[in-house]
Amino acid sequence: MAEAFDLIWMVISFLLLIHLSSQQETGFIFNGFRQGDLYLDGVAQILPGGLLQLTNTSEQQKGHAFYRQPFEFNSSESLSFSTHFVCAMVREPGVTGGNGIAFFLSPSMDLSNADATQYLGLFNTTTNRSPSSHIFAIELDTVESAEFDDINNNHVGIDVNSLTSVDSANASYFSDKEGLNKTINLLSGDSIQVWVDYDGTVLNVSLAPLGVQKPSQSLLSRSINLSEVLQERMFVGFSAATGQLENNHYILGWSFSRSKALLQSLDISKLPQVPRPKSKNKPPLVLILLLIVLGIIILVLVGGAYLYRRNKYAEVREEWEKEYGPHRYSYKSIYKATNGFHKDGFLGKGGFGEVYKGTLPDEGDIAVKRFSHKGERGMKQFVAEIASMGRLDHRNLVPLFGYCRRKGEFLLISKYMPNGSLDQLLFDNREPSLPWSTRLMILKGIASALQYLHREATQVVLHRDIKASNVMLDTDFIGKLGDFGMARFHDHGANPTTTGAVGTVGYMAPELTSMGASTKTDVYGFGALILEVVCGRRPVEPNLPIEKQLLVKWVCDCWKKKALINARDPKLSGEMRSQIEMVLKLGLLCTNLVAESRPEMGEVVQYLEGQVSLPDFSPDSPGIGILTPVWLGASSSVMSNTSSPATESMFVSHSIEYGVGR
Ligand SMILES: *[C@@H]1O[C@H](CO)[C@@H](O)[C@H](O)[C@H]1NC(C)=O
Ligand SMILES: *[C@@H]1O[C@H](CO)[C@@H](O)[C@H](O)[C@H]1NC(C)=O
Ligand SMILES: *[C@@H]1O[C@H](CO)[C@@H](O)[C@H](O)[C@H]1NC(C)=O
Ligand SMILES: *[C@@H]1O[C@H](CO)[C@@H](O)[C@H](O)[C@H]1NC(C)=O
């Protein structure tokens, strides 16, 4: 048994040995080259990176590289061989390039007498076309030589003892992916794979760019009997040549085998790098593309930032606004002044917009009322009014600095009042409550401001929305009338009546809806304000017992019961009774149902100052304490709002009706 095992073992070893030795003899592979791997002549050299350079870009040069051992091609045996190699032809920039590379089999390594140029370092005039040359070659030819019937200057040819190819084709490959032939530019500088297979009868030649699988269809496929050409011992190698035209000819890797099946695959990743000549004039395409992309990115970013800014600070400016220039603020300045309408500066939400605190370099602290507007209707007049209001100057008017306009938005910029509005102080149960002297001072101030608006300003200005929430207080509790959003302007002498009832319920004169606004409707509003300030409650309080709900009626009823003083704010007890009673009566006088019976603002000022005593009237005088509630006859929006009169302004028309009256 042991002997039998020994025998089997010996047979296996012998077979292995034969196999190994035959493999060594029948093929080799170079994924890049080391010095000494090959026999070189001419200008051929192995570059430090492992690249085989057959020629450089000098003219009229040739170079050869051979595998050092010859292969035996006994005619009795198979003549087959297969090879796979990667080559590259790299021109200097702007140079045409030539002549080409050949893979070849030769009985001798001495080709010193062969010529360069179109002879590719393979033949000279004597040996070309001579059957005794015994040279078989696959040429990658980049020059069209008429004497050899070349098809063009970018072709692959099969050469048997002659440079006149037995077969040739345009350099191209069959793309299995796309199912069509694709041209290969041999002089592109790109690495090109070449496969040559011969099985003794058929010779196949294929090309493909690096990274592409061997095409399923060969570029050249030809029946050929090489038994007469190939000698018993043949050297395999490469030849390349330059002439008047020149370029670098490189071989990157080479695999060869006598058997197609045993041909080892090249490892693309191990192949040496092909040096690309640096362009002196033109920067590489990649760099140009990179710069273009970078430029586009920068453009997009800058453009985006510009558009963002433009949109953020966009505003509407029209030709006619030029004359109001000084009152026109840029949206950007207001945006910055309010810190981008930051919530920290939010002061409150008024009847028709939000109010923000801000700071401008010249004006100091400002209040910005910001509200939306639809359309441009009456805009021109409204802006004109604001500009006129900017010229108004009275210590009891909130200074209006100007305005800003953008699409769908309007901003009014006025002086910031640190003590807020009068209604907050009256109704928020703050301690200490406003003393009588302060209340009287405020009323006197507002009366004087109204007198100024009605009589002293160059135009009659109707405020139209007098109420405690529109009276602002400065640091010294000086009352200042603000919020001119509702005001309309009328030339002296012209009919100061406007149509379109706008105002706040409880402050609106009964005739407002039918007759429109006038100085008398303002007086009515001021009368309501007087009662509000003295009684410390709003004109209409639906939550109180029915007899107290309407302030005008309640004050009059108190008077009828000879207890007028009971109507005053309980917080004012112990204060100057006769003065309080006089002011209450003035409030009733101003809220007289009959407009003609109300005093002018000039008279109101005199009464408050005590310069003139009130006219003689009683709670039973015509029109006193009578209230035909205006809102009952007004539009439905007012109706619905009376159920919750609460604190906010309520308008018949919610949005401001710019210039309806003109
Ligand atoms: C090409 O190689 C030869 C020999 O190595 C050298 O003399 C010549 O300067 C080289 N030419 C170029 C263009 O590098
Ligand atoms: C080739 O033929 C020669 C004689 O002509 C012989 O010596 C040699 O062993 C043969 N080689 C092979 C591989 O058959
Ligand atoms: C061509 O080469 C052969 C041998 O290689 C040589 O004998 C012959 O003289 C050469 N002819 C020319 C014209 O150089
Ligand atoms: C080969 O290339 C030439 C141009 O160099 C062209 O005219 C010819 O049509 C091509 N032949 C084929 C078969 O593509």
Ligand SMILES: *[C@@H]1O[C@H](CO)[C@@H](O)[C@H](O)[C@H]1NC(C)=O
């Ligand atoms: C591709 O080229 C080969 C050889 O030139 C030719 O035989 C084949 O018909 C071509 N195929 C296509 C799809 O053009």
Ligand SMILES: *[C@@H]1O[C@H](CO)[C@@H](O)[C@H](O)[C@H]1NC(C)=O
């Ligand atoms: C050559 O190509 C043909 C057709 O693709 C194929 O049948 C044949 O086996 C190939 N021969 C060699 C030696 O690769």
Ligand SMILES: *[C@@H]1O[C@H](CO)[C@@H](O)[C@H](O)[C@H]1NC(C)=O
């Ligand atoms: C090749 O040619 C030789 C002689 O010229 C002949 O003996 C041989 O049979 C041929 N081979 C084939 C496959 O035709």
